[in-house]
Amino acid sequence: MESYNGAMEITLESIQQLKKEKNAVILAHNYTLPEVQDVADYVGDSLGLSRKAAETEAEIIIFCGVSFMGETAKILNPDKKVLLPEPRAGCSMASMCTAAQVREMRRIYPDAAVVAYVNTTADVKAESDICCTSSNSIKATASLEEEDIIFIPDMNLAAYTANKLPEKNIIPFHGYCSAHHGITTWQIEDLRTLHPGADIVSHPECTFDVLAMSDFIGSTEKMIDFVRVSDNNEFIIATEVGMLYRLRKVRPDAKFYFPPNALCQTIKMTNLRLVYRSLVDGNGEVILDPEISRRARIPVERMLSLD
Numbered sequence: 654m655e656s657y658n659g660a661m662e663i664t665l666e667s668i669q670q671l672k673k674e675k676n677a678v679i680l681a682h683n684y685t686l687p688e689v690q691d692v693a694d695y696v697g698d699s700l701g702l703s704r705k706a707a708e709t710e711a712e713i714i715i716f717c718g719v720s721f722m723g724e725t726a727k728i729l730n731p732d733k734k735v736l737l738p739e740p741r742a743g744c745s746m747a748s749m750c751t752a753a754q755v756r757e758m759r760r761i762y763p764d765a766a767v768v769a770y771v772n773t774t775a776d777v778k779a780e781s782d783i784c785c786t787s788s789n790s791i792k793a794t795a796s797l798e799e800e801d802i803i804f805i806p807d808m809n810l811a812a813y814t815a816n817k818l819p820e821k822n823i824i825p826f827h828g829y830c831s832a833h834h835g836i837t838t839w840q841i842e843d844l845r846t847l848h849p850g851a852d853i854v855s856h857p858e859c860t861f862d863v864l865a866m867s868d869f870i871g872s873t874e875k876m877i878d879f880v881r882v883s884d885n886n887e888f889i890i891a892t893e894v895g896m897l898y899r900l901r902k903v904r905p906d907a908k909f910y911f912p913p914n915a916l917c918q919t920i921k922m923t924n925l926r927l928v929y930r931s932l933v934d935g936n937g938e939v940i941l942d943p944e945i946s947r948r949a950r951i952p953v954e955r956m957l958s959l960d
């Protein structure tokens with residue numbers, strides 16, 4: 654068997670070959686390293702990746718992203734092998750909210766339903782009524798009968814959703830994504846001063862003040878779609894800098910300006926060598942408690958059935 658300890662060069666071809674032999678599919682988030690995106694069968698946002706994970710016929714899913722993404726793929730495929738090439742790649746926002754905290758919020762607000770952003774652990778999803786991603790938080794929340802909604806864990810996505818659904822009483826959990834929460838209005842203002850003709854394109858994990866300055870707000874894939882068909886050729890991009898690779902592919906003629914600190918270090922931990930290692934020896938298998946997984950599947954499938 655080939656070695657992954659540095660003795661050979663890992664190429665796109667060697668990965669494609671192994672993928673075929675093992676009947677594996679590689680899914681990668683829009684923020685992953687370019688070398689990882691280049692070997693993936695599908696690159697996209699959390700909703701697109703969940704859908705691909707739900708419909709794949711491959712026996713092994715190699716999930717290049719962070720832990721909640723691999724867990725969601727496993728929740729949807731309990732009988733398949735899901736591998737997270739770097740199992741230590743966590744999401745700081747997901748780790749801010751525990752299942753015990755959700756149960757406590759339910760105790761305080763007994764009439765409220767719980768909407769869990771997909772950036773949560775499987776335990777937290779298991780306590781929830783419906784999941785959502787950044788591209789369907791409004792639809793998922795509006796689909797619930799309850800007026801009172803506990804929205805976990807992202808307070809910025811909660812504020813964005815609440816603003817679109819004044820008929821709902823949104824009770825936010827105070828979590829956030831450090832990469833997005835750290836983008837400030839003055840950073841965006843500085844970029845706008847330097848590039849007055851640029852459109853401001855933001856992810857809804859940004860603060861409400863940043864969103865208020867934006868020309869377009871959407872999930873990573875929706876941001877790419879907006880740029881793809883836009884007449885403009887300059888964009889200020891308020892999200893994680895890994896998006897640059899896809900944006901340049903869809904609009905090689907355009908210029909993109911990012912705030913300086915928008916970096917998710919954990920999603921960058923997955924590299925080609927680790928992907929190769931997972932393919933060779935099954936490194937990074939996602940293991941979930943079967944009962945937690947069964948309960949977590951209900952809100953995830955409820956979300957996927959929305960459209």
Ligand code: 13P
Pocket residue numbers: 683697698699700772786787788830856858871872873874
């Ligand atoms: P998307 O679903 O928009 O890709 O976002 C995922 C995420 O974790 C953003 O920080």
